Amino acid sequence: MKHLIWMVTALLLFGAANAQEKLPVIVPYNPLDIRDLYLDSSNHHTAFKPILHEDTSAMYTNPDTTKRSLFHRKLFNEHLLEYRNKDYNVFIDFLPDFQIGKSRDGSRTNWLNTRGASIQANIGTKFYFESYFFENQGKFPYYLDQYIRKNQIVPGQGGIKDYSDGKAFDYNYASALLSYTPNKYLNVTAGYGQNFIGDGYRSLILSDIQFSYPYLKLTGTLGNVQYTAMWAQFMDKHSQSFATAYDDLGYYKKWGVFHFLDWNVSKRLTIGFFDAVIWPDADSSGRKRGFDWSYMNPIIFLRSAEFSEGSSDNALVGLNAKFKLFPKTTIYGQLVLDEFKLKEVFGGKGWWANKQSAQLGFRSFDLFKVNKLDLQGELNVVRPYTYSYKSTLINYEHYNQSLAHPLGANFWEVLGIATYRIKRWYGRGELMYSQYGDDPDAATNYGHDISKPYTTHVSNYGNWIGQGVKTNLLYAQGTIAYVLNPKYNLRLETSLAARRVSNDITKTTDLIFSIGLRSTFRQFYYDF
Structure with a gap:
């Protein structure tokens, strides 16, 4: 993978050096502008994110702001540092995230102190580059604090060190992206970050809830068809417990290859086909395997390759679809098959290896004819033991977090x-209810924790969603923000969240208030 990334980087720089056109630049959509793709009368490929697009505004300074003072422009309309030219642009920003709040009965003070920086650059329409770095200290609400201590990771943001005598955490993380678009048919991206496949808020195929990872992605577009092949390297943080000679090289690595074929059948209907294979870099005895070049062919049918290798690599297949029901309403869905035996699926006996998940949702825009009032609804269902495997060396997980849904399975x-x-005001309200089957103790496996080996399943038959300790989870959150600078989403934000978890063993309630100065378009998932 390292050699591949160096090759791609050299290719990017060569193409960039020859780009002299005074044309729109290629940059990623920020999440707040994705709605425009769904509202367009034509059909766009919206599933595999981040999505690159042409941006004419990035090339030139807005003439309406040039008469303002430098302080006003930098605070409200421009990047901190801007270097603009007909051939290239460079943007540099300081990215704060300062929050303070209360949780539980008001006795617990939470806070976050984040200092970040970013650089974004393009040369012509062919080359785009971005890099982000964040240094953080924070004290979190009780349920997040417990999750962080158990998994040794802040959700989506990396490993931790104790801070303030163990009462808070110190952590940092970074991301980067190099994109080369030689023509309208091809894009090559090398990155260190996250990817997302789907049209929903959650993804059951590949989500962006976890820590950054290195990847190489090739995307080809021809007519109504877009095809993406991606290779990535993940880390098995559980492997720290293995006492082998491999330990001094850090956590065990595992590899993944993902293929996604997205077909715009019509202006209303899009169907996407997905498959993936996860394989270990080394086994628990320390025997090295490394990158498997048999998975390098970008158009290979993965299940055949996996079978021909005589391996037990972890393979998944899936389907993603969306349909524009009305001009401003789109319905979408996903189906993932981790294991599939027709006889057992339709046998109705609850075979343990019926490992499937499904999603159904909708997006409605300009509700009640109110401009930019949008509503999204979604149902996600995941059977027990889905995404798990015999070992964490090969399960569908990276750095102690699922590659799909934050609730795991079951x-x-x-x-x-x-x-x-x-205008510059933004409001968001979320209401989520879930029911899952938890394990009564660490030794029992009812299929909720995907880091547990599926070989420890409780029974061969009679496995149903919610089995185990039936647990109800209710999460509600309301957020109001005033956007100071839309270039990097600098905003004053206040939020109130309520979380309640109840089962026959315990019942906990959290009420979480926070206020702060925030920035960037990062999205963290604390609703679990």
Whole structure:
């Protein structure tokens, strides 16, 4: 993978050096502008994110702001540092995230102190580069604090060190992206970050809830078809417990290859086909395997390759679809098959290896004819033991977090999200309810924790969603923000969240208030 990334980087720089056109630049959409793709009368490929697009505004300074003072422009309309030219642009920003709040009965003070920096650059329409770095200290609400201590990771943001005598955490993380678009048919991206496949808030195929990872992605577009092949390297943080000669090289690595074929059948209907294979870099005895070049062919049918290797690599297949029901309403869905035997699926006996998940949702825009009042609703269902495997060396997980849904498996979930934007004001409300089957102790495996080996399943038959300790999870959050600078989403934000978890063993309730100065378009998932 290292050699591949160096080759791609050299290719990017060569193409960039020859780019002299005074044309729109290629940059990623920020999440707040994705709605425009769904509202367009034509059909776009919206599933594999981040999505690159042409941006004409990035090339030139807005003439309406040049008469303002330098302080006003930098605070409200421009990047901190801007270097603009007909052939290239460079943007540099300082990215704060300062929050303080209360949780539980008001006795616990939470806070976050984040200092970040970013650089974004393009040369012509062919080359785009971005890099982000964040240094953080924080004290979190009780349920997040417990999760962090158990998994030794802040959700989506990396490993931790104790801070303030163990009462808070110190952590940092970074991301980067190099994109080369030689023509309208091909894009090559090398990055260190996250990817997302789907049209929903959650993804059951590949989500962006976890820590950054290195990847190489090739995307080809021809007519109504877009095809993406991606190779990535993940870390098995559980492997720290293995006492082998491999330990001094850090955590065990594992590799993944992902293929996604997205077909715009019509202006209303899009169907995407997905497959993936996860394989270990080394086994628990320390025997090295490394990158498997048999998976390098970008158009290979993965299940055949995996079978021909005589391996037990972890393979998944899936389907993603969306349909524009009305001009401003799109329905979408996903289906993932981790294991599939037709006889057992339709046998109705609850075979343990019926490992499937499904999603159904909708997006509605400009609700009640109110501009930028949007509503999203979603149902997610995941059977027990889905995404798990014989070992964490090969399961569908990276750095102690699922590559799919934050709740793992053995659950169903329904959620609704409403957003409203007017001028620089932004409001968001979320309501989520889930029911999952937890394990009564560490030795028992009812299929909720995907880091447990599926060989420890409780029974061969009679496995149903919610088995184990039936647990109800309710999460609600309301957020109001005033956007100071839309270039990097600098905003004053206040939020109130309520979380309640109840089962026959315990019941906990959290009420979490926070206020702060925030920036960037990062999205963290604390609703679990």
